[in-house]
Amino acid sequence: MRKISYWFVAFMVLMVAVSCADYDEGLDILSLDVQLEFPSSYDGAHNGLRVELQNGVASTFVDSTDAAGVAHFRVPSGLYKISCSARKETYDYRYFFNGSRAQVVVSSDSSRVVTLPLVMSKKRIVH
Template sequence: MKHISYILLTLLLLLPAACTDYDDTLDVVKITIKLKIPETYDGPLDGLRVELLNTTASTFVDSTDTQGEAHFTLPAGIYSVRSSAQKTTKDYRYFFNGTLSQVVVTSDSAHTLTLPLTMSRKRIVH
């Protein structure tokens, strides 16, 4: 009986420690990726794919708006930023590629990044 009382007393003493409330909120950061398109391109900027890949292999994807910007809300961390997209106009098919490595995203870092893109084009024969 003495052993059972000792076990119950130990469990009662440990119970408050087991019920501790932890703050499990995730620190997220809003960031905008602005694509820098070569000036020779005169087509629309919306719909270009932008990806952010963090060190744990989580991928975040968005498409650009009419200003060529993609908007993300993501956890703080180190990311690779990349874009590989194509646009078709009446006379040409344009291909865009760009990447940034080791981008640190924290609440203290810049909230707008510029991603320079290289461009190639192929004439469409009608």
């Protein structure tokens, strides 16, 4: 009777080890570039604007744009909301930018560049 229980325990340990060996827990991490589309009336710098990606479980990824107006991300595949709400100042004006895009699919089959149109408002700075 005791021999059977040892064989049973050994068999169960072997089955658990084999089942764990086949389990892949890794996430697909993909690169995604968000290209901001500025209004034609804006001729200032495109760098330094904050861009956020938020997935379905409220994980938020943040980056700032480079000189070309592109934010570069490396995120797990999934469904994301992209948003940008930023402010830029020059000597004479304060510019406000807002843009949002929902239901953006990030997968190995989807596009690696997403364009986000921005709406701009400006306020004159009185010196």
